[in-house]
Amino acid sequence: MKGKKSLAYLITGGAGFIGSHLSDLLLAQGHRVLSVDNLSTGRLENIAHLHSHPHYQFVRADILEAVVMDRLASQVDIIVHLAAAVGVNLIVDHPVHTIETNIMGTEAVLKVALRYGCRVLIASTSEVYGKGIRIPFAETDDVLLGSTSKSRWAYAASKMVDEFLGLAYHQEYGLEVIPFRLFNTVGPRQTGRYGMVIPRFVTQALQNEPITVYGDGTQSRCFCDVRDVVQALAALSINEEAVGKLYNIGNTEEISMNELAERVRDLAESESSITLIPYSEAYGPGFEDMQRRVPDISRVNALIGWQPTRTLDDILLAVIEDKKDNE
Numbered sequence: 171m172k173g174k175k176s177l178a179y180l181i182t183g184g185a186g187f188i189g190s191h192l193s194d195l196l197l198a199q200g201h202r203v204l205s206v207d208n209l210s211t212g213r214l215e216n217i218a219h220l221h222s223h224p225h226y227q228f229v230r231a232d233i234l235e236a237v238v239m240d241r242l243a244s245q246v247d248i249i250v251h252l253a254a255a256v257g258v259n260l261i262v263d264h265p266v267h268t269i270e271t272n273i274m275g276t277e278a279v280l281k282v283a284l285r286y287g288c289r290v291l292i293a294s295t296s297e298v299y300g301k302g303i304r305i306p307f308a309e310t311d312d313v314l315l316g317s318t319s320k321s322r323w324a325y326a327a328s329k330m331v332d333e334f335l336g337l338a339y340h341q342e343y344g345l346e347v348i349p350f351r352l353f354n355t356v357g358p359r360q361t362g363r364y365g366m367v368i369p370r371f372v373t374q375a376l377q378n379e380p381i382t383v384y385g386d387g388t389q390s391r392c393f394c395d396v397r398d399v400v401q402a403l404a405a406l407s408i409n410e411e412a413v414g415k416l417y418n419i420g421n422t423e424e425i426s427m428n429e430l431a432e433r434v435r436d437l438a439e440s441e442s443s444i445t446l447i448p449y450s451e452a453y454g455p456g457f458e459d460m461q462r463r464v465p466d467i468s469r470v471n472a473l474i475g476w477q478p479t480r481t482l483d484d485i486l487l488a489v490i491e492d493k494k495d496n497e
C-alpha cells in the first residue's frame with residue numbers, strides 16, 4: 171500500500187450516513203470506491219449524487235452474501251466496515267438482529283479480508299465505555315457494561331466482540347486491522363428515524379412541535395461532524411502505524427440534552443416547547459442511559475494530528491439547512 175497514490179476501497183454500509191460521506195471524501199482524494207449496502211438503514215438518496223462518478227460503484231447486497239463479498243474484496247486494498255445494526259431504538263426493539271448482524275457481519279468481513287490481504291477498518295462505538303465514570307474515556311480504560319437483561323448493552327457487547335475479533339485476526343494472522351470507536355456523529359443526511367437526537371430535535375423544532383428530551387435532560391454527549399469523522403478515517407486508513415490499535419474518534423465539546431434542546435430551538439428560530447419524557451416511555455421499562463460520554467482523542471491526535479474542526483453551532487446550522495431543504 172505504501173507509495174500507492176490511488177487506492178481501491180470497499181465500504182460496507184456505504185449508503186449509510188457515515189458511509190456516504192466517507193465515499194465523498196475518498197473519491198475527492200482520487201481513490202476508487204466500491205460500496206455495499208443492503209439498504210436496511212442506508213438510503214439510496216444518500217448516494218444518488220455519486221451514481222455517475224467514474225470511480226464509484228454501488229452494489230446492493232448483504233455483507234453475509236459470501237459470493238458478492240468475495241468478488242468485491244478481491245478488487246480492493248482497504249475495507250472500511252461500517253455496516254451494522256445501529257440506533258438505540260433498533261437495538262432495544264430487535265436485539266437478536268443487532269447481535270447477529272454485528273458479530274456475524276464482522277466475522278464475514280474479516281474472513282474475506284484475510285483471503286485477499288485487505289487492510290480493514292472496523293467501526294466500533296463509544297457505547298463500549300458503558301457505565302464508565304472516568305471522564306474522558308480513553309481506549310485503554312476498563313469497561314463496565316450493564317446487565318445482559320438490559321438489551322441496550324447488547325450493542326456495546328456485540329461491538330466489543332468485533333474489536334476482539336479484529337485484533338485477534340491481527341495478532342494471530344497478521345491481518346492489518348484498525349478498529350475505531352465512534353462517539354456521537356452527526357451532520358447532514360442523518361435521519362432521526364432510528365432515534366438519533368440531533369435530527370429528531372431539528373425536525374421537531376422546524377415543525378414547531380414539542381422537542382422531546384428524554385429522562386431529566388441532564389445527560390450529556392459530545393457531537394462530532396461527520397465530515398470531520400471521515401477525515402480521521404481516511405487518514406488512519408493509510409497510516410501503517412495505525413494498524414493493530416484502537417482509536418477514539420469524536421468531539422470533546424460536551425452539552426446536556428436540556429441545553430441542546432434550547433440551542434436547537436434558538437438556532438432554528440422555532441416556537442417549540444421543550445418536554446421531558448421519561449425513559450420508560452421513550453424506550454420501554456428498565457432502560458439505562460449513559461450519563462456522560464466524552465472522548466479522550468489524544469491517541470488519534472498524536473498519530474495523525476486529527477482534531478475536529480467544526481463546532482456544535484456549525485453542525486446544528488448545517489443540519490437545520492439540510493432538513494429545511496430535504497424534508
Ligand code: UDP
Pocket residue numbers: 258354365366367368370371382383384385389391427459460
Ligand atoms: N434523546 C433525547 N430525545 C430524543 C432522542 C434522544 O433526549 O428524542 C437523548 C437520549 O436519551 C440520549 C441522547 O439524547 O441521552 C443521545 O441519544 P442518541 O440516540 O442520539 O445517541 P446515544 O448517545 O444514546 O447513542
